[in-house]
Amino acid sequence: MSGLDLALRATTPVPLDLALTVAPGEILALIGRSGAGKSSILKAIAGLLPGGSGHIRVNGESWFDSDAGIRLSPHRRRLGYLFQNYALFPHKTALENVMAAAPDETAARRLLAAVQLGDLKNRRPAQLSGGQQQRVALARALAREPRLLLLDEPFSAVDRPTRRALAQTIRDLRASLDMPVILVTHDIEDAAHLADRIAILEAGRIVQCGPTAEVIARPASELVRDLVA
Amino acid sequence: MDWQALALSLRLGLFTVLLLLPPAILLGRWLAVTSWRGKPFIEALVVLPLVLPPTVLGFYLLAAMGPHSPVGQLWTQLFGQGLAFSFPGILAASILVNIPFAVQPAQRAFEAVGQDLRHAAATCGLSPLASFRQIELPLAAPGILTGAVLAFAHTLGEFGVVLMVGGAIPGETKTLALSIYDRVQALDNAAAASMSALLLAISLTAVALTFALSRKRPNVGA
Numbered sequence: 001m002s003g004l005d006l007a008l009r010a011t012t013p014v015p016l017d018l019a020l021t022v023a024p025g026e027i028l029a030l031i032g033r034s035g036a037g038k039s040s041i042l043k044a045i046a047g048l049l050p051g052g053s054g055h056i057r058v059n060g061e062s063w064f065d066s067d068a069g070i071r072l073s074p075h076r077r078r079l080g081y082l083f084q085n086y087a088l089f090p091h092k093t094a095l096e097n098v099m100a101a102a103p104d105e106t107a108a109r110r111l112l113a114a115v116q117l118g119d120l121k122n123r124r125p126a127q128l129s130g131g132q133q134q135r136v137a138l139a140r141a142l143a144r145e146p147r148l149l150l151l152d153e154p155f156s157a158v159d160r161p162t163r164r165a166l167a168q169t170i171r172d173l174r175a176s177l178d179m180p181v182i183l184v185t186h187d188i189e190d191a192a193h194l195a196d197r198i199a200i201l202e203a204g205r206i207v208q209c210g211p212t213a214e215v216i217a218r219p220a221s222e223l224v225r226d227l228v229a
Numbered sequence: 230m231d232w233q234a235l236a237l238s239l240r241l242g243l244f245t246v247l248l249l250l251p252p253a254i255l256l257g258r259w260l261a262v263t264s265w266r267g268k269p270f271i272e273a274l275v276v277l278p279l280v281l282p283p284t285v286l287g288f289y290l291l292a293a294m295g296p297h298s299p300v301g302q303l304w305t306q307l308f309g310q311g312l313a314f315s316f317p318g319i320l321a322a323s324i325l326v327n328i329p330f331a332v333q334p335a336q337r338a339f340e341a342v343g344q345d346l347r348h349a350a351a352t353c354g355l356s357p358l359a360s361f362r363q364i365e366l367p368l369a370a371p372g373i374l375t376g377a378v379l380a381f382a383h384t385l386g387e388f389g390v391v392l393m394v395g396g397a398i399p400g401e402t403k404t405l406a407l408s409i410y411d412r413v414q415a416l417d418n419a420a421a422a423s424m425s426a427l428l429l430a431i432s433l434t435a436v437a438l439t440f441a442l443s444r445k446r447p448n449v450g451a
Contacts, residue, residue: 048348074351075360087349091367100363101353144354 002059004148004180006045010052014040016204022180022197024059029183029191029212031227032201038184039084040204042150045182046081047074058147058180080141084153086133088125094136095121102143111139115169131162138169142177149181155190167193188228192216200224230423233400234408241316241404242384245323246377249331254373257335258365262347279329287393290322294394319395319402323384330383331376338372339365371442378442382435386428 003026007019014037022028030038043049045056045063053066058079063072080101088097094117095108102108112121115135125133134154141149151170155163167190174181185191191198192212199209200223208220219225260272278286294312295301304312312318342365350360366373388406395402397411405424412421 043348046348046352048351073356074348075354075356077352078354079352081349081352083345083349085345087345089346089349089364089368100350100355140353 004045004182005055005057007054008041008044008052008056009054010040010044010049010204012051013049014204016040016044016052018201018204018206019054020199020206020209022182024178024180025174026197027174027181027183027195029185029195029198030201031185031188031191031198033227034186036201037204038186038201039152041201042081042152042182042184045077045148045150046079047072047077061147078144078146079148079150080144080146082134082137082141082149082151082154084156086125086137088133088136088140090125093122093124094128094132097125097136098139098143100143101140103145108139108143111143112136114173115139129162130158131165134158134162134166135169138166142173147179149177149179151181151183153184153186155185155187163190170194188216198228200227230420230427231403231405231408231412234403234405235424235427237316237400237403238385238405241320241323242381244320245327245384246331246381248320249324249327249380250373250377253328253331253376254335254366254369257332257373257376258339258361258369260332260336261339261342262344275332276329278326283326283387283389284393286326287322287390290325290390290394294318294321313394314396314398314402316395316401319391319404322390322394323387326387326390327380327383330379334372334376334379335369338369338375341372342368375439375442378435378438382432385431 003024004022008016010016014035016037018041020028030041032038040049044052047063054064055062055066056064062068062070063077064070089100092100094112095105098108098111099105102111109118109121112118115138117132117135117139120128120132125136128136138154154166158166171194183191183195195212197210198212198215199206200215201207202223208215208224215224216228219228256275260268291313292298293300294304296305296311296313301312312321346364346368347360350364355363386406387404388410391402391404392407397403397407403411405428409421409424409428412418412424
């Protein structure tokens with residue numbers, strides 16, 4: 001199948017036991033309390049967590065299959081990952097950060113222009129505001145022409161106007177993003193603005209999953225009600 | 230001033246740093262990222278030369294390099310001369326003694342790089358080697374340089390181990406520190422004073438350089 005198809009079971013560092021699919025072009029928001037395993041799922045998909053069992057397939061390509069003994073190295077999994085704290089390389093300029101993942105400089109320049117940072121390409125992360133760093137990180141996540149995009153709390157460290165601007169950028173880019181997107185957030189507002197579907201996570205398990213409007217309108221439990229309130 | 234001893238000390242310091250730095254970088258990096266349960270034991274081994282009396286370390290090294298030891302015999306077979314009381318002998322001793330000075334700053338520097346940047350490099354498609362070269366090494370460079378400077382300065386001042394392993398053969402194993410001791414024994418205080426002042430200046434410069442490097446952060450400024 002095209003898109004993401006995963007089933008994961010793990011006991012450390014946090015327990016995970018879930019299965020989900022995300023279609024190309026679809027944005028799935030993972031929502032849960034702190035420690036529910038949201039970021040761990042992204043790390044597991046990226047191959048950054050050891051151990052576990054199950055499978056991860058992207059567009060039919062097997063990245064991980066414990067039964068078949070397949071475990072692709074993280075750098076061989078073609079994905080874009082926007083880290084919570086951006087994780088920009090501090091000794092590199094904005095352009096060099098994007099070039100670390102881009103096939104060539106032209107592509108990196110084009111992406112920086114797409115996130116409205118063409119004029120600041122020669123600045124290092126320490127010389128950029130939080131919102132600008134976030135945009136560089138988004139451009140870098142897209143630079144590898146990924147098959148899958150993982151966004152880990154992308155709005156957590158910026159103020160409201162910057163959040164709105166980045167959300168708009170993601171919405172604008174979405175038309176050209178023909179890949180599954182997983183958005184980890186603890187904010188239902190972000191999910192409501194961006195996501196097609198929401199999966200509510202508790203202790204590494206999905207307790208409710210469905211179209212965004214439906215989950216918000218009909219929470220299946222008190223926990224979900226609290227999270228989508 | 231014993232110029233021959235000064236030249237020997239500088240040569241010893243330079244070779245020590247050149248030979249010690251590559252394995253120190255690799256060991257420091259490994260210690261920074263490994264979660265192996267035997268890590269504290271390796272860290273203790275790394276620090277051991279700092280806490281062992283130089284004479285104890287020197288005694289063991291002398292025994293290990295002696296003509297009846299496997300290492301000493303192999304060395305003699307390969308190079309036709311003994312390892313103890315030779316420049317290669319004090320070089321080997323100097324490298325061992327300086328392991329903590331080179332490894333610990335490198336380890337701290339790689340620890341400071343952080344897991345997030347390693348993960349970010351991997352998700353950018355950088356192989357572990359490319360990530361090490363392009364991301365980790367440049368960021369850890371100030372710490373690694375600090376270790377190199379400390380090891381160099383410490384080598385110039387090393388006394389006990391060098392004396393035990395090398396004796397004080399002029400031009401071969403008699404370093405500046407040993408020459409100072411020799412001059413004091415001969416009541417030549419003027420020569421001892423000038424050489425001591427030189428070592429003091431070198432040590433002070435090295436420590437100042439270390440502080441300057443530790444303040445240098447690659448993420449600050451253009």
